[in-house]
Amino acid sequence: xxxxIRTRYAPSPTGRMHVGNLRTALYAYxxxxxxxxxxxxxxxxxxxxxxxxxxxxxxxxTLQKTGLIHDEGPDxxxxxxxxxxxxxxxxxxxxxxAKQLVEKGEAYYCFCTKExxxxxxxxLEGKEITVYDKHCLHLxxxxxxxxxxxxxPYVIRQNTPxxxxxxxxxELYGDITVPNAELxxxxxxxxxxxxxxxxxxxxxxxxxxxxxxxxxxxxxxSAPKYTRLYQAFGWEEPVYVxxxxxxxxxxxxxxKRSGHSSYxxxxxxxxxxxxxxxxxxxxxxxxxxxxxxxxxPELVEKFDYRKINKSPAVFDMVKLRWMNGEYIKxxxxxxxxxxALPEIRKVVSKDLPLEKIADLMQSRxxxxxxxxxxxxxxxxxxxxxxxxxxxxxxxTDSEISLAVLKSLLPMLEKEENYSVEILRxxxxxxxxxxxxxxxxxxxxxxxxxxxxxxxxxxxxEIMEILGKxxxxxxxxxxxxxxxxxxxxx
RNA sequence: GGCUCCAUGGUCAAGUGGUUAAGACAUCGCCCUUUCACGGCGGUAACUCGGGUUCGAAUCCCGAUGGAGUCACCA
Numbered sequence: 250x251x252x253x254i255r256t257r258y259a260p261s262p263t264g265r266m267h268v269g270n271l272r273t274a275l276y277a278y279x280x281x282x283x284x285x286x287x288x289x290x291x292x293x294x295x296x297x298x299x300x301x302x303x304x305x306x307x308x309x310x311t312l313q314k315t316g317l318i319h320d321e322g323p324d325x326x327x328x329x330x331x332x333x334x335x336x337x338x339x340x341x342x343x344x345x346x347a348k349q350l351v352e353k354g355e356a357y358y359c360f361c362t363k364e365x366x367x368x369x370x371x372x373l374e375g376k377e378i379t380v381y382d383k384h385c386l387h388l389x390x391x392x393x394x395x396x397x398x399x400x401x402p403y404v405i406r407q408n409t410p411x412x413x414x415x416x417x418x419x420e421l422y423g424d425i426t427v428p429n430a431e432l433x434x435x436x437x438x439x440x441x442x443x444x445x446x447x448x449x450x451x452x453x454x455x456x457x458x459x460x461x462x463x464x465x466x467x468x469x470x471s472a473p474k475y476t477r478l479y480q481a482f483g484w485e486e487p488v489y490v491x492x493x494x495x496x497x498x499x500x501x502x503x504x505k506r507s508g509h510s511s512y513x514x515x516x517x518x519x520x521x522x523x524x525x526x527x528x529x530x531x532x533x534x535x536x537x538x539x540x541x542x543x544x545x546p547e548l549v550e551k552f553d554y555r556k557i558n559k560s561p562a563v564f565d566m567v568k569l570r571w572m573n574g575e576y577i578k579x580x581x582x583x584x585x586x587x588x589a590l591p592e593i594r595k596v597v598s599k600d601l602p603l604e605k606i607a608d609l610m611q612s613r614x615x616x617x618x619x620x621x622x623x624x625x626x627x628x629x630x631x632x633x634x635x636x637x638x639x640x641x642x643x644x645t646d647s648e649i650s651l652a653v654l655k656s657l658l659p660m661l662e663k664e665e666n667y668s669v670e671i672l673r674x675x676x677x678x679x680x681x682x683x684x685x686x687x688x689x690x691x692x693x694x695x696x697x698x699x700x701x702x703x704x705x706x707x708x709x710e711i712m713e714i715l716g717k718x719x720x721x722x723x724x725x726x727x728x729x730x731x732x733x734x735x736x737x738x
Numbered sequence: 739g740g741c742u743c744c745a746u747g748g749u750c751a752a753g754u755g756g757u758u759a760a761g762a763c764a765u766c767g768c769c770c771u772u773u774c775a776c777g778g779c780g781g782u783a784a785c786u787c788g789g790g791u792u793c794g795a796a797u798c799c800c801g802a803u804g805g806a807g808u809c810a811c812c813a
Contacts, residue, residue, distance in 0.1 A: 259813095260813090261812080261813050263812090263813080293813070295812095295813085296811095296812060296813070298812090299812065299813080363811085366810095366811090371739095373739045373740080373809090374739060376739090376808095376809080377809095377810085378739085378740090378809055378810095379809080379810070380809075402811095404811060422742095422743070422744095425742070425743080426742095427741065427742070428740095428741075430740095430741095431740070431741050431742085431809080432741095433809070433810095435810090436810085436811055438811090439811040440811055441811075443811090445810090445811070445812085445813085446812070446813045447813085450813090465807095466743075466744095466806090466807065467807055467808070467813095468807095468808090468813095469742065469743060469807070469808080470741070470742050470743085470807065470808040470809075471808075471809090472742095473742095491743090493743095493744085494744095494806070494807070496806080498749085500805065500806065501806080502806080502807070528750095531750070531751085531762090532750070533750090534751095535750080535751055535752070535761095535762095537752090539751090539752075539760080539761055539762085541750095541761085541762060541763095558750095558751080559743080559744060559745095560743090560744050560745065560806095561743095561744070561805090561806065561807090562749090562750065562751090563748095563749055563750075564749095565749050565750065565763070565764085567749080567763065567764060568749070568750065568762080568763040568764080569763095570763095571762090571763055571764085572762095572763085578776080609775095610775095612775060612776045612777095613774070613775045613776080614775090623774090640772095640773085643772070643773085676772095686772095687771095687772060688772055688773095689772090690772080691772030691773085692772055692773075693772095694772080695772060695773065696773090699773090701773085701774095702773065702774090703773045703774040703775090704773065704774065705773095705774065705775070706773090706774085706775090707771085707772050707773070707774090708772065708773090709772090
């Protein structure tokens with residue numbers, strides 16, 4: 250009987266969630282849910298200085314919107330709480346376990362000052378590197394007791410031997426062996442009494458019964474330190490799944506600090522939750538049947554972490570945009586209007602049928618803000634060059650255009666119903682009777698009512714939206730423009 | 739620089755010893771169309787290199803090269 254799978258997402262509340270984190274959360278969720286397991290949320294707020302107001306709310310909101318619903322967390326007690334590390338600090342959990350390690354000789358008190366640590370620093374290729382020299386490991390028990398009693402600030406460090414190697418197993422990468430000499434004596438408990446991420450993570454994953462640790466590839470090189478911790482405690486190690494990195498176009502790790510978009514930024518830029526989740530799921534994994542469009546339940550069903558790619562993936566905004574466009578096309582009316590109408594209102598203040606403008610745009614946009622630059626001509630006819638009336642392929646020029654518009658005008662003045670159907674019937678009838686090509690009629694007409702070489706929709710749709718009065722006004726202006734041009738020749 | 743990981747078109751990504759090396763995005767061309775978009779059809783484009791193992795290697799091994807990650811009282 251297999252143990253019930255438990256995974257967790259353990260963010261630190263430092264702001265918005267960037268897509269790398271989102272993908273890690275998603276994979277953790279999928280791994281658990283694929284097997285009917287539990288997905289927990291744990292807040293890792295052990296860094297007092299990096300706390301950001303409201304960041305926890307962002308985490309809740311993001312998980313909610315993306316559908317990654319946790320089974321246990323600060324707001325849903327599953328019996329292994331608290332689920333916020335600062336609260337666990339208050340319960341003395343980490344200190345208790347750290348002292349256990351000190352007693353076993355697996356960790357030790359360190360009283361080194363910032364200045365001394367600074368002197369250990371060396372620079373390699375512009376990067377600052379500090380390797381602790383185990384100075385305090387050699388303190389006598391008396392010295393340690395005296396230091397503690399005098400209230401001297403201290404940290405607790407892991408004691409890693411300088412000889413031998415440590416091996417851990419990752420589901421994707423296999424066995425990875427690292428020389429122990431490479432493993433720094435990392436700090437377990439900071440001088441403010443809080444644990445470091447490294448320590449709290451191991452303790453909590455164990456205490457919360459996490460079976461599969463899902464995290465980013467950037468933790469691969471510190472993983473052996475965690476293994477040593479598990480061994481020091483005598484605890485069973487979880488299954489590790491290190492997800493490949495998501496990078497920018499220069500193949501650098503995506504990070505908040507370099508100003509890469511967060512999930513919330515993307516939503517603000519007009520992307521849909523489902524599209525972002527869908528796209529991000531495909532960065533490092535693909536379904537067997539090759540169908541790229543997957544809902545969250547479908548992902549749960551099809552996801553197999555053994556098939557996650559090992560190499561990093563470039564975040565391709567162009568493909569995300571395409572996928573978002575596909576999602577927009579498939580949106581039902583109501584939901585689409587909800588997002589599209591506010592965009593349209595940014596540009597159109599006149600009393601026009603906004604839903605019709607929205608309908609016109611649905612198959613033409615990839616993100617919602619794409620709407621704005623395309624519909625300005627509805628609000629106001631732009632100044633345009635009469636040369637637009639000349640189009641070789643349409644077999645039309647300013648002379649033909651002028652003639653067509655002039656003969657169209659009285660007919661259109663008589664018509665009251667400016668619906669697409671009626672206009673089409675009217676115009677096709679005219680075209681047939683005039684002996685002209687369709688393009689020779691509709692091209693000039695569309696230019697006149699839009700002033701643009703390319704528009705969403707054709708002349709019928711535009712005129713329906715503009716209505717009779719405005720359409721006629723624009724046609725008259727077109728005629729005037731063409732006559733003016735003719736006169737100046 | 740040490741350590742570790744990675745290596746199929748510009749990008750994502752199938753492929754686990756024998757394939758004409760899938761598919762998607764992008765790109766280019768054609769068709770459809772009153773323009774644009776949608777849609778349809780088609781094209782260009784890849785196994786980093788060098789050694790092995792094997793009848794046979796994108797696939798296994800070694801090396802080189804390249805890229806990335808990491809080396810905090812941050813997570």
